[in-house]
Amino acid sequence: xxxxxxxxxxxxxxxxxxxxxxxxxxxxxxxxxxxxxxxxxxxxxxxxxxxxxxxxxxxxxxxxxxxxxxxxxxxxxxxxxxxxxxxxxxxxxxxxxxxxxxxxxxxxxxxxxxxxxxxxxxxxxxxxxxxxxxxxxxxxxxxxxxxxxxxxxxxxxxxxxxxxxxxxxxxxxxxxxxxxxxxxxxxxxxxxxxxxxxxxxxxxxxxxxxxxxxxxxxxxxxxxxxxxxxx
Amino acid sequence: xxxxxxxxxxxxxxxxxxxxxxxxxxxxxxxxxxxxxxxxxxxxxxxxxxxxxxxxxxxxxxxxxxxxxxxxxxxxxxxxxxxxxxxxxxxxxxxxxxxxxxxxxxxxxxxxxxxxxxxxxxxxxxxxxxxxxxxxxxxxxxxxxxxxxxxxxxxxxxxxxxxxxxxxxxxxxxxxxxxxxxxxxxxxxxxxxxxxxxxxxxxxxxxxxxxxxxxxx
Amino acid sequence: xxxxxxxxxxxxxxxxxxxxxxxxxxxxxxxxxxxxxxxxxxxxxxxxxxxxxxxxxxxxxxxxxxxxxxxxxxxxxxxxxxxxxxxxxxxxxxxxxxxxxxxxxxxxxxxxxxxxxxxxxxxxxxxxxxxxxxxxxxxxxxxxxxxxxxxxxxxxxxxxxxxxxxxxxxxxxxxxxxxxxxxxxxxxxxxxxxxxxxxxxxxxxxxxxxxxxxxxxxxxxxxxxxxxxxxxxxxxxxxxxx
Numbered sequence: 001x002x003x004x005x006x007x008x009x010x011x012x013x014x015x016x017x018x019x020x021x022x023x024x025x026x027x028x029x030x031x032x033x034x035x036x037x038x039x040x041x042x043x044x045x046x047x048x049x050x051x052x053x054x055x056x057x058x059x060x061x062x063x064x065x066x067x068x069x070x071x072x073x074x075x076x077x078x079x080x081x082x083x084x085x086x087x088x089x090x091x092x093x094x095x096x097x098x099x100x101x102x103x104x105x106x107x108x109x110x111x112x113x114x115x116x117x118x119x120x121x122x123x124x125x126x127x128x129x130x131x132x133x134x135x136x137x138x139x140x141x142x143x144x145x146x147x148x149x150x151x152x153x154x155x156x157x158x159x160x161x162x163x164x165x166x167x168x169x170x171x172x173x174x175x176x177x178x179x180x181x182x183x184x185x186x187x188x189x190x191x192x193x194x195x196x197x198x199x200x201x202x203x204x205x206x207x208x209x210x211x212x213x214x215x216x217x218x219x220x221x222x223x224x225x226x227x228x229x230x231x
Numbered sequence: 232x233x234x235x236x237x238x239x240x241x242x243x244x245x246x247x248x249x250x251x252x253x254x255x256x257x258x259x260x261x262x263x264x265x266x267x268x269x270x271x272x273x274x275x276x277x278x279x280x281x282x283x284x285x286x287x288x289x290x291x292x293x294x295x296x297x298x299x300x301x302x303x304x305x306x307x308x309x310x311x312x313x314x315x316x317x318x319x320x321x322x323x324x325x326x327x328x329x330x331x332x333x334x335x336x337x338x339x340x341x342x343x344x345x346x347x348x349x350x351x352x353x354x355x356x357x358x359x360x361x362x363x364x365x366x367x368x369x370x371x372x373x374x375x376x377x378x379x380x381x382x383x384x385x386x387x388x389x390x391x392x393x394x395x396x397x398x399x400x401x402x403x404x405x406x407x408x409x410x411x412x413x414x415x416x417x418x419x420x421x422x423x424x425x426x427x428x429x430x431x432x433x434x435x436x437x438x439x440x441x442x443x444x445x446x447x448x
Numbered sequence: 449x450x451x452x453x454x455x456x457x458x459x460x461x462x463x464x465x466x467x468x469x470x471x472x473x474x475x476x477x478x479x480x481x482x483x484x485x486x487x488x489x490x491x492x493x494x495x496x497x498x499x500x501x502x503x504x505x506x507x508x509x510x511x512x513x514x515x516x517x518x519x520x521x522x523x524x525x526x527x528x529x530x531x532x533x534x535x536x537x538x539x540x541x542x543x544x545x546x547x548x549x550x551x552x553x554x555x556x557x558x559x560x561x562x563x564x565x566x567x568x569x570x571x572x573x574x575x576x577x578x579x580x581x582x583x584x585x586x587x588x589x590x591x592x593x594x595x596x597x598x599x600x601x602x603x604x605x606x607x608x609x610x611x612x613x614x615x616x617x618x619x620x621x622x623x624x625x626x627x628x629x630x631x632x633x634x635x636x637x638x639x640x641x642x643x644x645x646x647x648x649x650x651x652x653x654x655x656x657x658x659x660x661x662x663x664x665x666x667x668x669x670x671x672x673x674x675x676x677x678x679x680x681x682x683x684x685x686x687x688x689x690x
Contacts, residue, residue: 069444072506074464124395131391136382140463144444145378149392152374152437156396159433163399163426167406223465227655234550242538303586304532308593310502311530312551313523447502 012206016199023196031192043101045192049200050093051119056204057087058122058154061129065150068143074219077143080150081133082211086204088126094119114164121160125153235309235322239296240329249295250333253288257338260284261345274413277346278405284338285331286368286401290390292334293327293372297380310446320373320442324435327369335361348412356420357411363427364404370434371396377445400430450478453513453601453632454499460507461494468494469656471508476649478600481623481633483643483666486653487680492636493531495653496603499634500528512601524552527599529607533590537579541570541589544578545596552597564592568622584615591622602626604635608642620645640676641669652679 027045034041060083068076098116099109110116129149136142243249264280265272300306309319339361343349372393379389407423409415454476461469469491476482484492497503498510501518512522535544542561549557565571568588578586587610594602607623608616616639623646627633637643644650644666652660652675660679667675 069441072504077464121395121398128391128395132378132382132388135384135388141381143463144447145382148374148378148441148444151441152371152396152434155433155437156399159399159426159430163402166422166426167402219464219466223467226466234547238536238539238543238547241543242536245538299536302532302537303535304530305534305536307502307528307530307532308534308548309551311500311523311526311528311534312548313520313553314551315520447504 012202012209016202016206019199019202023192023199026188026192026195031188032186034189037105040101040104043097045196047094047097047101048193049197050090050097052197053200053204054087054090054094054119054122056201057083057090058126058157060208061087061150062154065147068147069151074140074143075216077147078212078215078219079208080147081143082208082215084126084129084133084146084150085211086207088123088130090200090204091119091123091126095123112168114161114168117164117168118160121164122157125149125156129153232314232318232322235319236325239299239322239326242299243326243330249292250330253292253330253334254337256288256291257284257334258341260287261338261341265345272346272348274346274348275409277342277348277412278408280346281338281342281408282364282401282405284342285335285364286394286397288334288338289327289331289368290372290393292330293369293376294379294385294389296323296326296330296373297376301380306446316443316446317439319446320377320438323377324369324373324438327373328365331365331369332362335365343412346412353411353417356417356424357408359424360404360407360411360420360427363424363431364400367400367427367431367434368397370431370438371400374434374438374442374445377442399426403427403430450480451514452477452511453480454634455511455514456498456508457510458508459498459505459510461491461498461503462506467656469498469653472658474651474658476632476634478632479627479630480649481627481647482635483647483650484634484636484653485638485640485643485650485672485676486636490653491656492653493605494656496528496605496634496636499601500526500603524597525600527594527597527602529590529594529602529604531605533578533586534593535578535586535589538577540575540577541565541581542574544589545593548593548596554597560596564596567595568592569618583610584612587611587615588618591619595626600632602631602633602635604633606637607635608637608639616642640672644669644672652676654680 023045027042031042031045033039061080064076064080064083067073068080098119102111103109129146132149133142133146136145261280261284264276264283268276297306300309310316339357372389375392375396376389379385379392382388403423403426407420407427410419452475454474456472456474459469459472459474460467472495484495486492494503498505499512501512501520501523504518509516510518512518513525515522534548536547539547542565545561545564546557549561554560562571562574565574568591570585570589570592573581573585578589581589587607591607594604602623604623607619611619620642623633623635627646627648633647635643635647648666649664650662650666650672651658660675666672
């Protein structure tokens, strides 16, 4: 991870920055306006990739948590922590961009559609994870507690998915099929979506590496402090 | 393992603090729900009130079983004994299941009376739903209560940790109970019972495997 | 020479870059009694927890009773007296001991419980809840709890703290008797005099490292105090000037 960070850390901004500008160009200048929904549909090119990044965050948290419990190495704990913070940011972006689209299209800021329900539950798990870390302090025990939550949270995802589907499925469907999932008529729409998706993933990786470096330095400062001033 | 369970229940019987405070709390939640829905109560409202009372009281109850071990650092005593930490988890979880079952025996009849619902023909299925909900909820809260008693702000942290995780269990339990308290059939609830059973198996196993990392020094 | 009970080689415990205990080499043989001195945060409790196998080492190796693998079963041979008394306030003295007898699989539990209560002079209090006990009585019962399963290795974390002089004498007496019976004792303490009263070896930990050890003979308490000040003093100045 350290070695990856040493070249990807400085290199990635040069890819992510222009990449994001390119994404904006594609979204606003290239892609045709969706016939039924109009201009507001374009927010999907941010909304969906943000959801991917949020989900990626969850995957990284759970894998790093499991590796941490297994090996006891602090490096994995830092990865889990950094990924949770980023996951929280992207999950919040998803929850903010969703209603902006939903208001004109569905006529309501919020509906209890399965996907929305699932996202908001994931958000609360991220929130609990970060609060646990902030209340608990920096010692090893808290790292282990957080890892347990990271793993249990991942185990919960299939159950949450099944139960919210069944729950809403029992009611008459208010909403038709949502766009963004195979409903993209124009090939340039699909290309833009995947291109922005890639940009978001790279942005995620870059931010993760930066955050990891900060956490590692914090840890080293703590060790140096203790060496100079033994308790 | 049985020794820990017996010890916990003995302390509970001696003090009776846990069950009695939980029972009153459960009753209060049902009352508040009545104030919110004074018109003809629906089975849905009854199911929601039932499980809300259960979750609220249950979270506090689970916290108690570990606060008990905090006094005089008793948890260290358990950890220095030659037994598998998973056994401590099983004992604590069973203790919670017992206490929450007592709670359910109080709250369910009260719900039936207050909300004027008659589940007579489906009482057996309602018992199954209550039991499965109880086991899954106990598994999650036992694991995280062991965590929350060891950090600051523990009163806030346990519900924050547990409630998002038990959301699938709550959805399933409330949906199933609403149908059983109304006029749904057993066939309608079978899918929810499957969700509850899956939840129980997954989280009992997770607690069994992960508890070691929670209580280890 | 008696067989080694504790063999620690470059034993360490840390998280991230912070080390609670580093590169400790220590051999304690059957029948030895070792006092660990050191300021707060020196790693004394960490070391005891490693020895009690409730904490896993992150560096080096630890062998107990010659066994390379630290199975939970080894804990049957270890008695630990920690900072807390490990006793339940709502249970009586006898109930507390009976509970731990069950956990440790003690045979003839009833007889053993009665025996231990007599040993710490609490027979008259056997059916009283521990909540009603004084600090000294609670500490005696905690000791009975740690001795209950007749462990070969006794680990005591600050056993003298918070006790009145009478209770300290009584505790010293019990520990000296255990030592004479051939038990291995490791204790941590700030109380140099009491520690040396019981122990025939001593080490000083500071900042997670062993900075001094006595070899096979301990100095007199007054001498020991001077050594302690010499070894620990400097870093204490550093901590205070923060």
